[in-house]
Amino acid sequence: MENIVQQIINGISLGSIYALIALGYTMVYGILRLINFAHGDIYMMGAFLGYFALSFWNFSFPMGLLFAMGGAAVLGIIIERFAYRPLRLAPRISLLITAIGVSFLLENLMVLWLGASPRPFPQKIPLEIYFIGNIVITNRQIIIILVSIILMFLLQFIVLKTKVGKAMRAVSYDKETALMMGIDIDRIIALTFAIGSSLAAAAGVLVGLYFNKIDPYMGIMPGLKAFVAAVLGGIGIIPGAMLGGFILGIAEVLVSAFISSTVRDAVAFIILIFILLIRPSGILGKYMREKV
Amino acid sequence: MQKSFKILLILSILFSLLIFPLQAAAPIKIGAIFPITGPIATFGISSANGVKMAFEEVNAKGGVLGSKIELILEDDQYKAEEVANAAKKLIERDKVVAIIGEVASSMSLVLAPICQASKIVMITPTSTNPRVTLVGDYIFRACFIDDFQGTVMANFVYKTLKLKTSAMLVAVTSDYSKGLAQFYKEAYTKLGGKIVAEESYSEGDSDFRAQLTKIKAAKPDFVYLPGYYSDIGPILLQARELGITVPFGGGDGWDSPKLIETAGKAAEGCYFSNHYSPESQDSKVQTFVRDYKKKFGETPDALAALSYDAAMLLVEAIKRARSAEPSKIRDALMSFTKDKPFRGVTGTIYFDQNRNPVKSAVIIEIKGGKQVYRATVRP
Numbered sequence: 001m002e003n004i005v006q007q008i009i010n011g012i013s014l015g016s017i018y019a020l021i022a023l024g025y026t027m028v029y030g031i032l033r034l035i036n037f038a039h040g041d042i043y044m045m046g047a048f049l050g051y052f053a054l055s056f057w058n059f060s061f062p063m064g065l066l067f068a069m070g071g072a073a074v075l076g077i078i079i080e081r082f083a084y085r086p087l088r089l090a091p092r093i094s095l096l097i098t099a100i101g102v103s104f105l106l107e108n109l110m111v112l113w114l115g116a117s118p119r120p121f122p123q124k125i126p127l128e129i130y131f132i133g134n135i136v137i138t139n140r141q142i143i144i145i146l147v148s149i150i151l152m153f154l155l156q157f158i159v160l161k162t163k164v165g166k167a168m169r170a171v172s173y174d175k176e177t178a179l180m181m182g183i184d185i186d187r188i189i190a191l192t193f194a195i196g197s198s199l200a201a202a203a204g205v206l207v208g209l210y211f212n213k214i215d216p217y218m219g220i221m222p223g224l225k226a227f228v229a230a231v232l233g234g235i236g237i238i239p240g241a242m243l244g245g246f247i248l249g250i251a252e253v254l255v256s257a258f259i260s261s262t263v264r265d266a267v268a269f270i271i272l273i274f275i276l277l278i279r280p281s282g283i284l285g286k287y288m289r290e291k292v
Numbered sequence: 293m294q295k296s297f298k299i300l301l302i303l304s305i306l307f308s309l310l311i312f313p314l315q316a317a318a319p320i321k322i323g324a325i326f327p328i329t330g331p332i333a334t335f336g337i338s339s340a341n342g343v344k345m346a347f348e349e350v351n352a353k354g355g356v357l358g359s360k361i362e363l364i365l366e367d368d369q370y371k372a373e374e375v376a377n378a379a380k381k382l383i384e385r386d387k388v389v390a391i392i393g394e395v396a397s398s399m400s401l402v403l404a405p406i407c408q409a410s411k412i413v414m415i416t417p418t419s420t421n422p423r424v425t426l427v428g429d430y431i432f433r434a435c436f437i438d439d440f441q442g443t444v445m446a447n448f449v450y451k452t453l454k455l456k457t458s459a460m461l462v463a464v465t466s467d468y469s470k471g472l473a474q475f476y477k478e479a480y481t482k483l484g485g486k487i488v489a490e491e492s493y494s495e496g497d498s499d500f501r502a503q504l505t506k507i508k509a510a511k512p513d514f515v516y517l518p519g520y521y522s523d524i525g526p527i528l529l530q531a532r533e534l535g536i537t538v539p540f541g542g543g544d545g546w547d548s549p550k551l552i553e554t555a556g557k558a559a560e561g562c563y564f565s566n567h568y569s570p571e572s573q574d575s576k577v578q579t580f581v582r583d584y585k586k587k588f589g590e591t592p593d594a595l596a597a598l599s600y601d602a603a604m605l606l607v608e609a610i611k612r613a614r615s616a617e618p619s620k621i622r623d624a625l626m627s628f629t630k631d632k633p634f635r636g637v638t639g640t641i642y643f644d645q646n647r648n649p650v651k652s653a654v655i656i657e658i659k660g661g662k663q664v665y666r667a668t669v670r671p
Contacts, residue, residue, distance in 0.1 A: 003509050006534075010501040116369060117333040118522050120554045129533060136534050211498035212554060213526050215331070218498075256502040261492050262464050264502075 002134050007257045008250060013141040013210065015249020016148035020203035021226030022233070022241035023155060024196030030172045030236035031192050032088075034095050038079060038102035039200055040223015045106060046072040046201020047121070047214045048114075054122040061124040061209075065147070068205045069198035076197025077190050085186070103223075110216035118215035121208035144206045151202055152242055155195065159238060168192060172236070221265065225252075228272045234282025243283060247271075319362035320355075320616045322347070322606060323382035325393035325403060330370035331496060331522045334548045335395045335595050339417055340365055341588050342599030343392055346607070356610050364388060372402045379406040389616045390415065392602050395595065396520075397421030397438075397468040404431045413621045415606060417598040418567075420544065421471045425647040430622055432647045434602040434638070435567055438468070441543050442475025444653045444669045445516065445565050449541065450483045452667070453563075455513035459489035461503060461527065463519045466495055472518035472543050488512050493527075495520070500527050501534065508536050520545040525554025532558040539563060547594045552661055559658045567594040568638040569654045569665040580637045594638070601636035608634055 021043050028036045050068035053059040059067060083102050087095050128139040159165040170178040171188045179185050207222070208214050229248045233240025248268055256264040275282065324343050326336035347361045355361060364386050366378035375394055382388045383406070390413040394400045400419035407414035408428030415432040416424060422439055425431045449455050458480060463469035477487055489510035491503035504527070507515060515531070517524060517540045524546055531540070539561050546564040570581045570591050580600065584592040592600075609624035610616050628634050628642040630650075635641075641649040655666040 003505060006505045007502060010499075010505065014499055111329070115333065116330045118331055120525070127533065129535070131535070138533050207498070211526055212529055213498055213522075217496075253499075253502045257506055261503050262494070264497075265494065 003257075006135050007253050009135070009137055009141065011250030011253035012246060013144050013249070014253060015246035016145050017203045017207055017210070017245075018222065018226050018229045018248050019242045019245025020148050020151060020199050020206075021222055022229040022245045023152065023238060024200045025227055025230040026233075026235055026238060026241040027168075027192050027196045029230070030238075031168060031189060032084070032095075033092060034084065034099065035227065036196075037096070037099040037223070037227075038083075038106060039196070040219035040221075040226065041103045041106040042072055042076060042079075042197045042219070043200040043204045043207075043222060043226075044110070044214070044216060044219035045075055045204070046197075047204030047208045047218065048110065048216075049201060050205035050208055051119070051121055051214060054124055064124070065202060065205050068201040072201030072204075073194035073198040076193035080190055080193040085189075103219075107216050107219070114216065116216055118213045118218075121212050121214055123209070123212065125209065140210055144210055147202065147206060151199055152238075155199065156238060158195070164188070164191060225268045228268045231282055232271060232275050234285030237282070237284050240282055240284040319360045320357075320610065321362045321364060321386055321388045322603075323364045323366065323378075323386060323388035323391040323393075325366045325368055325375060325378045325382070325391060326395055327370035327399070328365075328367035332370050332396065332520050334521070334550050334593075335418070336367070336370075338548075338593050338595040339393075339395055339599040341584070342417070342592070342596035342601075343603045345584060345587060345596075346600045346603035350604075350607050356607055357614065357616070359616075361607070368394065368399065370396065370399065372399060375399050375402045376406060379403050383407075383410045383412055388412065389618050390606050390621060392417065392599065392606070394419065396466070397424055397471070398466060400424045401427070401467060404428065407431065411618055413606070413618050413625070415602045415625075417602040418544070418595055419468070421467045422646075422648075423467070429647070430618070432605075432625055432643065434598045434605060434636070434641065434649060435544070436651055436653055437648050438471035438543075439475050441565050441653060442472045442477075442518075443479040444655070445472075445541055445543065445563075446476050446479035446483060446485070447669070448563065448565075448655050448667070449514050449516075450480060450485050453514070453539070455539075456484070457486045457488045457512045458514045458516050459507045459510055459512035460487060460491070460516045461500070461507065461519075462490070462492045463495050463523065464492040466519065468520075468543075468545060469518045473516065476516050476518070493523070495523055497523070498526060500530050504531050504534050504536060507531075508534055513538055515540045517542045518545065521548040521551040521554075525551055525559075528555040528558035528562070544594055547656075547663075549590070549593070552658065556661075560660075562658045563666070564656055564658075565653050565669075566656050567651075567653065568597050569656060569663070570597075571665045572654075576635065577637055597637045601634075601638050601641070604636060605634055605641065 024039050028034055046068045049071040050064050053064040053067040083098050130137050167183045167188050229244035230241045233244030252264055252267050255267045326339045328336040347363050351360045368374035368378050392415055394403050395418050397419040400416045404427035408430050413430050417434045420435055420438045422437045460473050462473040489507050541563040544566050547566050609621045613620035613624035633640040633642040639651040641651055652668055652670045654668050656663045657666045
């Protein structure tokens with residue numbers, strides 16, 4: 001029993017990271033119908049921005065987190081402006097291929113610049129361990145879960161309660177009509193990328209703190225898994241991405257605990273296949289017919 | 293017209309005179325393939341340093357058989373396809389007589405069949421998986437094998453530390469890790485010890501909490517963790533976070549300054565088996581450590597020492613063979629015997645029928661953020 005509770009705590013910490021990354025996927029998909037495969041690499045860039053801020057410029061942890069989020073937001077805008085915007089009228093497959101290209105570009109630029117070796121992440125927050133009976137929870141796990149939940153609520157607030165959020169929803173619903181209503185589509189799309197990227201960067205910094213290891217290829221697997229999480233919850237739906245992230249994190253940990261740790265990475269993709277077979281629109285998704 | 297032709301003729305004769313002595317002492321080309329970048333980069337860099345230092349020493353003394361040795365170094369980033377590319381390039385384009393490499397057993401298992409097929413001598417400084425040299429009669433190594441390393445650790449844990457139950461956490465993606473775990477388990481259970489949990493992970497993973505929680509529940513006295521330093525650091529940190537206080541132990545894959553850098557206090561009181569200790573009082577070791585420090589500004593790890601020995605083994609074999617023909621180098625390597633072994637930094641070496649060296653191991657403890665020598669174990 002203790003064992004299961006411990007594993008679920010491990011799973012929630014991991015899941016909240018997937019959830020943060022999945023939010024960016026879902027937002028961009030919701031608005032542009034684009035699966036931004038470079039998103040996992042923005043998460044990696046965020047981790048490195050945090051690394052530089054904390055180790056070389058000696059920022060405090062919250063400042064480092066904000067710096068990484070801001071830097072990644074700028075990066076997201078740049079990528080959208082130069083890689084995706086010129087292709088907005090092109091077939092969707094060209095956009096997808098460009099996204100994969102951007103992903104490789106970011107990874108290899110970082111390898112070229114810093115080398116592929118993993119490096120330890122500055123441990124700005126000293127570790128504290130709390131015991132509840134025999135169950136262990138660390139202050140870092142609490143920080144990860146809290147920061148993720150705060151960011152998710154903040155995002156929900158922006159999307160549902162602000163004018164910008166309203167514009168985002170309008171663009172996602174019907175781009176042409178939104179344009180006719182006087183919404184600056186380019187600005188809204190850039191903003192979507194900025195917000196999505198900054199959430200990924202936050203996940204990157206939190207992962208650095210949690211795992212104490214970052215490298216230029218760290219974005220590949222979590223990126224794919226967050227994509228699965230987004231599909232699982234219903235791509236384009238913000239609460240769905242959160243739900244998907246948590247389910248995936250817990251499933252992964254439980255599978256490696258009670259079945260076998262070798263199939264850990266496979267779980268995400270087995271879930272993906274099942275969800276596509278049984279409920280292609282995801283758990284919270286509604287069945288929608290493609291417009292002809 | 294005629295005049296310029298004459299000048300050209302004279303010039304060409306002069307040049308051919310210049311070239312002639314150069315041709316007589318064409319350099320002996322030896323290739324090396326290491327992971328200079330990538331997840332186990334410190335291994336690659338140390339190994340490359342060891343080889344460079346050996347050849348520079350030899351060249352400074354006038355080379356072998358009147359020729360200098362030319363080292364051609366390739367980086368494979370710890371990727372199998374890059375190993376194969378580098379090997380093809382070295383053999384077909386550079387026409388090397390021997391290749392030193394790779395570091396990791398999984399990669400050496402890619403390199404060995406290529407060298408064997410082209411009948412080029414390959415000597416891996418550090419790959420300890422037994423299958424590597426079984427590929428063919430041109431494949432050698434400078435280190436002992438997993439068989440021995442796993443057994444040594446099992447003996448040490450059971451007899452010296454008197455710890456009767458162990459858990460294992462194994463990298464399923466690594467031949468090295470799986471090999472060590474298998475031999476540890478065999479030797480440990482034979483002694484009377486009990487393996488209470490067997491968990492696995494994939495190299496490069498970052499979350500090990502699920503497996504460690506299970507290991508914690510099994511309450512072992514010791515955890516055997518054969519793997520490479522880049523994964524060991526995070527594993528130790530997460531284990532300590534979960535409240536596992538027992539010692540961990542592993543093999544030579546732990547030997548990197550990065551390990552203590554990433555794991556910090558979490559590595560205190562852990563043990564690993566290794567090829568040599570820079571603290572040894574042997575004069576050969578002391579000279580090597582001093583020269584290496586002077587050249588590269590850090591204490592050489594076992595990989596540097598083994599690579600240095602591998603390079604020197606080749607030089608010695610070329611000297612003995614009086615030829616740089618790969619087949620003759622091969623025969624010369626096999627001609628070392630128990631009474632007349634090769635004396636290297638990592639101990640005396642001669643080869644058994646499977647081209648594995650017969651040599652001793654040391655046990656190192658991590659104490660006060662440093663590697664401390666604990667014991668030497670002879671085969």
